[in-house]
Amino acid sequence: xxxxxxxxxxxxxxxxxxxxxxxxxxxxxxxxxxxxxxxxxxxxxxxxxxxxxxxxxxxxxxxxxxxxxxxxxxxxxxxxxxxxxxxxxxxxxxxxxxxxxxxxxxxxxxxxxxxxxxxxxxxxxxxxxxxxxxxxxxxxxxxxxxxxxxxxxxxxxxxxxxxxxxxxxxxxxxxxxxxxxxxxxxxxxxxxxxxxxxxxxxxxxxxxxxxxxxxxxxxxxxxxxxxxxxxxxxxxxxxxxxxxxxxxxxxxxxxxxxxxxxxxxxxxxxxxxxxxxxxxxxxxxxxxxxxxxxxxxxxxxxxxxxxxxxxxxxxxxxxxxxxxxxxxxxxxxxxxxxxxxxxxxxxxxxxxxxxxxxxxxxxxxxxxxxxxxxxxxxxxxxxxxxxxxxxxxxxxxxxxxxxxxxxxxxxxxxxxxxxxxxxxxxxxxxxxxxxxxxxxxxxxxxxxxxxxxxxxxxxxxxxxxxxxxxxxxxxxxxxxxxxxxxxxxxxxxxxxxxxxxxxxxxxxxxxxxxxxxxxxxxxxxxxxxxxxxxxxxxxxxxxxxxxxxxxxxxxxxxxxxxxxxxxxxxxxxxxxxxxxxxxxxxxxxxxxxxxxxxxxxxxxxxxxxxxxxxxxxxxxxxxxxxxxxxxxxxxxxx
Amino acid sequence: xxxxxxxxxxxxxxxxxxxxxxxxxxxxxxxxxxxxxxxxxxxxxxxxxxxxxxxxxxxxxxxxxxxxxxxxxxxxxxxxxxxxxxxxxxxxxxxxxxxxxxxxxxxxxxxxxxxxxxxxxxxxxxxxxxxxxxxxxxxxxxxxxxxxxxxxxxxxxxxxxxxxxxxxxxxxxxxxxxxxxxxxxxxxxxxxxxxxxxxxxxxxxxxxxxxxxxxxxxxxxx
Numbered sequence: 001x002x003x004x005x006x007x008x009x010x011x012x013x014x015x016x017x018x019x020x021x022x023x024x025x026x027x028x029x030x031x032x033x034x035x036x037x038x039x040x041x042x043x044x045x046x047x048x049x050x051x052x053x054x055x056x057x058x059x060x061x062x063x064x065x066x067x068x069x070x071x072x073x074x075x076x077x078x079x080x081x082x083x084x085x086x087x088x089x090x091x092x093x094x095x096x097x098x099x100x101x102x103x104x105x106x107x108x109x110x111x112x113x114x115x116x117x118x119x120x121x122x123x124x125x126x127x128x129x130x131x132x133x134x135x136x137x138x139x140x141x142x143x144x145x146x147x148x149x150x151x152x153x154x155x156x157x158x159x160x161x162x163x164x165x166x167x168x169x170x171x172x173x174x175x176x177x178x179x180x181x182x183x184x185x186x187x188x189x190x191x192x193x194x195x196x197x198x199x200x201x202x203x204x205x206x207x208x209x210x211x212x213x214x215x216x217x218x219x220x221x222x223x224x225x226x227x228x229x230x231x232x233x234x235x236x237x238x239x240x241x242x243x244x245x246x247x248x249x250x251x252x253x254x255x256x257x258x259x260x261x262x263x264x265x266x267x268x269x270x271x272x273x274x275x276x277x278x279x280x281x282x283x284x285x286x287x288x289x290x291x292x293x294x295x296x297x298x299x300x301x302x303x304x305x306x307x308x309x310x311x312x313x314x315x316x317x318x319x320x321x322x323x324x325x326x327x328x329x330x331x332x333x334x335x336x337x338x339x340x341x342x343x344x345x346x347x348x349x350x351x352x353x354x355x356x357x358x359x360x361x362x363x364x365x366x367x368x369x370x371x372x373x374x375x376x377x378x379x380x381x382x383x384x385x386x387x388x389x390x391x392x393x394x395x396x397x398x399x400x401x402x403x404x405x406x407x408x409x410x411x412x413x414x415x416x417x418x419x420x421x422x423x424x425x426x427x428x429x430x431x432x433x434x435x436x437x438x439x440x441x442x443x444x445x446x447x448x449x450x451x452x453x454x455x456x457x458x459x460x461x462x463x464x465x466x467x468x469x470x471x472x473x474x475x476x477x478x479x480x481x482x483x484x485x486x487x488x489x490x491x492x493x494x495x496x497x498x499x500x501x502x503x504x505x506x507x508x509x510x511x512x513x514x515x516x517x518x519x520x521x522x523x524x525x526x527x528x529x530x531x532x533x534x535x536x537x538x539x540x541x542x543x544x545x546x547x548x549x550x551x552x553x554x555x556x557x558x559x560x561x562x563x564x565x566x567x568x569x570x571x572x573x574x575x576x577x578x579x580x581x582x583x584x585x586x587x588x589x590x591x592x593x594x595x596x597x598x599x600x601x602x603x604x605x606x607x608x609x610x611x612x613x614x615x616x617x618x619x620x621x622x623x624x625x626x627x628x629x630x631x632x633x634x635x636x637x638x
Numbered sequence: 639x640x641x642x643x644x645x646x647x648x649x650x651x652x653x654x655x656x657x658x659x660x661x662x663x664x665x666x667x668x669x670x671x672x673x674x675x676x677x678x679x680x681x682x683x684x685x686x687x688x689x690x691x692x693x694x695x696x697x698x699x700x701x702x703x704x705x706x707x708x709x710x711x712x713x714x715x716x717x718x719x720x721x722x723x724x725x726x727x728x729x730x731x732x733x734x735x736x737x738x739x740x741x742x743x744x745x746x747x748x749x750x751x752x753x754x755x756x757x758x759x760x761x762x763x764x765x766x767x768x769x770x771x772x773x774x775x776x777x778x779x780x781x782x783x784x785x786x787x788x789x790x791x792x793x794x795x796x797x798x799x800x801x802x803x804x805x806x807x808x809x810x811x812x813x814x815x816x817x818x819x820x821x822x823x824x825x826x827x828x829x830x831x832x833x834x835x836x837x838x839x840x841x842x843x844x845x846x847x848x849x850x851x852x853x854x855x856x857x858x859x860x
Contacts, residue, residue, distance in 0.1 A: 522679070522680060524813075525676070525794070525813070527679070528676050528677070528679035528680075528694075529676070529679070529694050529695075529698075531679040531680055531684075531685075532675065532676070532679050532684065532685060532688040532693075532694035532697075533685070533688065533689075533693065533694060534693065534694040534695055536695075537694075572797070572798050573798075574798035574799070575798055575801075576798070576801060576802065578801040578802070578804070578805055578806055579797060579798055579801040579806055580806060581801070581805050581806020581807055582797065582801075582806040582807070582809045582810065583806070583807055583810050586807075586810045588814070590810075591807065593807060593811060594807065594810055594811065594814065597811045597814045597815060598814050598818075601814060601815060601818035601819065601822075602818065604818075604822065605818060605821065605822050605825070608822060608826065609822075609825060609826070609829070612772065612775075612826065612829075612830040613829065613830070615753075615772065615830075616829070616830050616833050618757040619757075619833075620833060622756065622757060622763070
């Protein structure tokens with residue numbers, strides 16, 4: 001610049017030289033067949049940002065030795081200095097149009113002015129923030145030549161902008177920070193929204209809006225999932241899909257339809273106790289008192305019934321089923337992943353929707369005792385479908401047919417109802433509140449691999465013991481069936497282990513897998529006494545442990561050599577090591593002595609019964625024939 | 639059966655022997671009932687009996703109580719034998735192998751052969767001695783049965799004590815022997831002894847058992 005300045009000084013052509021001619025107000029030239037003024041007001045330049053520059057600095061071809069300069073000068077190239085802005089401009093739609101000599105294509109000076117160019121930080125500047133909509137609107141306002149000549153997708157841009165939240169912010173609230181055209185579209189690199197590089201393209205509009213609405217991800221509840229918004233543009237609606245560009249409004253529905261207009265018809269009392277009858281014949285039973293007692297008491301009708309149309313005489317005509325995910329987005333996502341939600345998506349009849357559990361207008365908080373989702377009421381709530389003849393069984397594919405009745409008998413159910421324990425497990429504690437899935441689903445909280453962790457929410461140390469034992473399903477390689485909590489304790493009939501019922505079942509439960517051991521156990525006196533209902537008879541868990549069950553040959557197991565004497569001593573106080581040599585699950589094939597003892601005794605039995613059986617039959621047969629009977633001579637012994 | 643004519647009674651057991659026999663009967667029935675209940679614990683009837691007896695623990699107590707009676711009459715019987723020997727003034731050999739003895743003798747083999755012939759119609763009914771050979775078997779079975787079942791029963795009753803001298807598997811063996819020997823005894827009493835020793839039908843034998851006499855009913859019917 002300095003160098004250039006130096007050269008100019010050498011030429012010694014000053015602004016005064018130029019002004020000698022151009023200060024004449026009548027000086028004109030013919031351009032494109034029209035007579036235009038080339039008069040330059042002397043003080044105009046002084047106010048401009050370029051006041052320190054000489055004329056020839058911009059009008060390069062005016063720097064001539066002999067005056068006057070050429071009749072026709074080249075247009076000023078701002079890019080000589082402002083090369084960055086010029087590049088952007090040239091790549092943008094305005095620059096492209098200009099190169100093609102397209103009609104109404106703007107030059108730099110169309111926006112920035114020529115000799116009167118002022119910095120955008122001055123309110124008088126055409127590019128001052130508050131003036132931008134007017135500047136852009138020169139061409140892009142309704143009825144302007146540009147909007148008539150070109151097929152722009154947006155109409156009434158200035159009008160819409162002015163009525164939108166951004167425009168009102170600018171004009172009504174005087175907000176300097178409100179968005180103007182260039183904040184979204186860029187200053188120089190302006191591209192049509194159809195271009196993928198455009199700041200207002202579907203892909204990029206979110207990040208553009210987020211220049212100001214930085215935390216919109218966290219605060220915006222209507223967008224399906226914040227991360228999708230970023231990672232998969234287009235997978236979810238972009239900002240502009242809901243908020244029409246230019247006419248961005250906060251919540252026009254909220255503004256236009258108040259509860260009062262809904263209650264004109266829907267307040268039961270107002271319509272003398274008559275219910276509203278739909279065309280389909282359904283009645284709408286809306287009772288205002290329900291809403292006043294609900295957690296949504298301060299939520300406007302239209303916040304849930306979103307599809308109202310303010311243009312209609314009856315705005316609710318277009319109303320569809322309420323979509324709770326508008327606000328309860330995370331919970332809704334869980335729900336739609338659950339068996340209930342999947343059924344709902346597949347349009348299965350009877351698939352429960354939010355309102356089936358939470359109610360409609362009378363929705364209450366789960367901590368409210370009168371709520372259907374109050375903790376103590378949960379079994380009743382779930383049980384209304386999950387009972388023997390309930391709706392849940394209509395499809396006929398549930399493993400647990402009578403969950404409600406089974407649960408009610410269980411230690412959990414009795415804890416809740418008989419002992420009044422609110423901490424007692426209810427349906428949702430095991431099945432989750434919104435992400436209920438069948439046991440067979442690997443994502444389910446009650447899938448075998450997740451079972452221990454689910455029970456561990458309350459029974460932590462027991463789950464830890466289970467995980468440490470051989471039975472832990474974490475050892476499973478898929479070839480063997482591993483037991484989980486519910487294998488022994490059942491899914492819903494979970495009995496109190498102190499009670500006889502559970503302990504009477506335990507050998508059957510172990511026997512489900514350990515068939516042979518269960519059989520041989522029943523041959524022992526432990527097993528026999530147990531079969532006859534002796535509660536103190538040693539059972540599987542008494543010797544092998546209940547949860548941390550290790551293999552018999554593991555020294556650390558309850559029946560391993562480290563612990564066996566102690567284990568037997570639980571009942572046989574004087575037990576010693578030799579005592580533990582008793583073969584608890586013995587069969588007569590276990591060793592030679594048992595083998596011969598068994599077959600020796602069996603042979604003896606067969607021989608004696610065979611011999612005397614026949615002998616007695618003959619004897620009785622002979623006695624029938626009375627002739628054979630002879631007095632037995634007996635010597636009397638005194 | 640109508641009883642006609644004069645009735646003749648033969649006393650086979652003296653009073654001590656009759657008391658012993660009654661103890662045998664009582665203890666045996668209790669042992670058999672409670673023991674079989676345990677042995678056939680998986681059967682429905684065993685469960686029912688256990689319940690009637692006030693549970694398996696109570697049944698076990700009855701079993702042990704009857705066992706004490708058994709040990710008592712066994713001791714008593716041994717003393718009776720000594721008394722008998724002393725009274726008879728016989729030497730041990732004469733006492734053990736004499737005609738009144740319940741010890742097996744060569745005569746029993748001859749009686750058996752004759753019985754076989756009689757059964758198959760090849761000869762007359764043999765004239766048995768004071769004791770038929772199956773009556774002797776009855777006695778011997780009980781005598782040794784009490785010893786075997788009694789000892790194995792003690793092992794099962796006090797396993798902690800016996801494993802101070804024996805290895806643990808002895809309990810398993812004792813269980814097999816105790817159980818099978820008991821099955822043998824019970825089966826034998828109910829199927830052979832009841833029909834073979836007193837004249838049938840068995841339910842008319844109670845009086846005879848109490849009195850220790852056998853009515854010479856063959857005489858009556860002839």
